[in-house]
Amino acid sequence: MRHFIAVSAIALAAGSAGAQEIAQADSDWYKAGQERIQAELAKTQNTNKARxxxxxxxxxxxxxxxxxxxxxxxxxxxxxxxxxxxxxxxxxxxxxxxxxxxxxxxxxxxxxxxxxxxxxxxxxxxxxxxxxxxxxxxxxxxxxxxxxxxxxxxxxxxxxxxxxxxxxxxxxxxxxxxxxxxxxxxxxxxxxxxxxxxxxxxxxxxxxxxxxxxxxxxxxxxxxxxxxxxxxxxxxxxxxxxxxxxxxxxxxxxxxxxxxxxxxxxxxxxxxxxxxxxxxxxxxxxxxxxxxxxxxxxxxxxxxxxxxxxxxxxxxxxxxxxxxxxxxxxxxxxxxxxxxxxxxxxxxxxxxxxxxxxxxxxxxxxVAMNGYCGRGTPIDGLCFDVAKQGIEHSDELVLADDGKPFTVVGYLNGASSVMVKQDDGRFTAPDGRPEITQEQAQDLDYNQQVLIPKDSESxxxxxxxxxxxxxxxxxxxxxxxxxxxxxxxxxxxxxx
Ligand SMILES: [Zn+2]
Missing domain, CATH: 3.40.720.10 (Alkaline Phosphatase, subunit A)
Incomplete structure (x- = not known):
């Protein structure tokens, strides 16, 4: 055990020197990770009196x-x-x-x-x-x-x-x-x-x-x-x-x-x-x-x-x-x-x-984020699908089981509930969840779809x-x- 720890410590200390055996060592992600370690090691504690x-x-x-x-x-x-x-x-x-x-x-x-x-x-x-x-x-x-x-x-x-x-x-x-x-x-x-x-x-x-x-x-x-x-x-x-x-x-x-x-x-x-x-x-x-x-x-x-x-x-x-x-x-x-x-x-x-x-x-x-959206999906809009190639999301909207799109950001409760008060006083969604377009979703005044009806979100x-x-x-x-x-x-x- 002692020997194992010593070897690990050397490998860590060697940093990129030991990285030739790591296939991903030239990846920008890998290098950024290594830089983060160096930044953490360089941290010093500030013990001054706070004015x-x-x-x-x-x-x-x-x-x-x-x-x-x-x-x-x-x-x-x-x-x-x-x-x-x-x-x-x-x-x-x-x-x-x-x-x-x-x-x-x-x-x-x-x-x-x-x-x-x-x-x-x-x-x-x-x-x-x-x-x-x-x-x-x-x-x-x-x-x-x-x-x-x-x-x-x-x-x-x-x-x-x-x-x-x-x-x-x-x-x-x-x-x-x-x-x-x-x-x-x-x-x-x-x-x-x-x-x-x-x-x-x-x-x-x-x-x-x-x-x-x-x-x-x-x-x-x-x-x-x-x-x-x-x-x-x-x-x-x-x-x-x-x-x-x-x-x-x-x-x-x-x-x-x-x-x-x-x-x-x-x-x-x-x-x-x-x-x-x-x-x-x-x-x-x-x-x-x-x-x-x-x-x-x-x-x-x-x-x-x-x-x-x-x-x-x-x-x-x-x-x-x-x-x-x-x-x-x-x-x-x-x-x-x-x-x-x-x-x-x-x-x-x-x-x-x-x-x-x-x-x-x-x-x-x-508040919570819905998924699964591809990279670059506008955070103030609808959820776009993950692309198989490249990085950025595809042009396809992710659809829920009701066949309708949804926004990335959602709330669990609030005044914009999809459950709407009917004439008989009951809260239901007779036509299901409303359709949303990207234009509507990105409007400054848009209120996200919500499950539980409450006059103010909690x-x-x-x-x-x-x-x-x-x-x-x-x-x-x-x-x-x-x-x-x-x-x-x-x-x-x-x-x-
Ligand atoms: Zn508050």
């Missing part, structure tokens, strides 16, 4: 969603897509993340983001309250508030930012600064509830306390009283008479409501930006006056970098989740590409020596990937619980 931490969360972007984003981005560049490498996929370290909540096999975005921001798993639909809190129960708030990573970072002299394409009071960004028994208490709490404020009020409280310095995203309506105009052209939603935007301005916080304003904002002061009354636009629909996720990322990094002690910045691609809920795979992929662009920019603007960048998702969706409990680089990124390894993410961020910023 900055950037936590990227593409909401609802699990391994399957990430796969379709990869193929979409690669095909947009004219390739087949499979071999395309998204910026985060070139990061040196990877873990798989278990996303369940304390009491939920299928998680929601509140406790998942909360787990990343506090180091403990949380309960379904709650944000940053301990395991004894109860959903919607104000009486259980006191005594169950958890300490936030943003609070620890503020104590360490760092600045904090939250950037999102969703509402700033939505679950993922709220987990940076808020503690609430109900993720939906965005602009009000039940009558008589004094143990906590609504999430919007908590956000401005955090900006006043200095535990949140940059907040960019959507959701102005929750910061403006009912009936009053918002800076984004709509009307406010708050049942109280408090104008939180005016309050923020009174605190000296720069307020901006479009891309021009964001570009013009000074870097060295707190910034609050809303681009919309509710969620910001899908990337596919975004007007030029609205900043992209990459635009927000750049400004947030510039502003937070003026603090020489460093910063913690959470950046969410919130609308990947919404497009998946709508079984609108194309918009999900386009937002996935915008997310990857923001990751690339953040990586470019920061130094691996002092900045830990984590790219992950909070949970996956009930999340799934499947693991998500986590990619990391920078100080202590190597602590991400194997299959981990979601709350471990906090512990790596906390260790990296306190090391040495």
């Amino acid at each position: 900055n931490v950037i936590l990227f969360v593409a909401d609802g972007n699990g391994v399957a969603s990430n796969y379709m984003n990869r193929l979409y981005a690669g095909q947009m560049e004219g390739g087949m897509g499979d071999d395309y490498v998204q910026p985060q996929e070139a990061f040196p370290y990877l873990a798989l993340v278990k996303t369940y909540n304390i009491n939920a096999q299928t998680p929601d975005s509140a406790p998942t983001a909360g787990a990343m921001n506090t180091g403990v798993k949380q309960r379904f639909n709650l944000i940053n309250l301990g395991e004894n809190a109860i959903h919607g129960d104000c009486a259980k708030v006191s005594g169950n508030e958890l300490t936030l990573f943003s609070e620890l970072m503020t104590e360490a002299g760092k600045s904090v930012g939250a950037v999102t394409t969703a509402r700033l009071t939505h679950a993922t960004p709220a987990a940076v600064y808020a503690k609430t028994a109900n993720r939906n208490w965005e602009d009000s709490v039940p009558e008589g509830c004094t143990a906590q404020a609504d999430i919007a009020t908590q956000m401005i409280d955090a900006m006043e306390a200095g535990t949140l310095d940059v907040a960019l995203g959507g959701g102005a309506r929750y910061f403006v009283p009912k009936g009053m105009g918002t800076p984004n052209g709509g009307t406010g939603h708050r049942p109280d008479d408090v104008n939180l935007i005016d309050r923020a301005k009174g605190l000296g916080i720069q307020f901006v409501h479009d891309k021009a304003g964001l570009d013009a904002a000074a870097d060295n002061a707190p910034i609050l930006g809303f681009w919309s009354d509710s969620h910001a636009s899908y990337e596919a629909d975004r007007p030029e006056t609205e900043p992209s996720l990459a635009d927000m990322t750049a400004k947030a990094i510039e502003a937070l970098s003026t603090n020489e002690n460093g910063f913690y910045l959470e950046i969410e691609a919130g609308r990947v989740d919404h497009a998946n809920h709508a079984t609108n795979a194309k918009r999900a992929m386009i937002d996935g590409k915008a997310f990857a662009d923001a990751v690339a920019l953040a990586d470019e603007m920061t130094d691996d020596a002092d900045t830990l960048i984590i790219v992950t998702a909070d949970h996956e969706h009930a 999340h799934s409990g499947v693991d998500v990937a986590l990619y990391a680089k920078g100080p202590w990124a190597h602590l991400f390894d194997g299959t981990i619980e979601q709350n471990v993410i906090f512990h790596v961020m906390n260790y990296a910023t306190n090391a040495n």
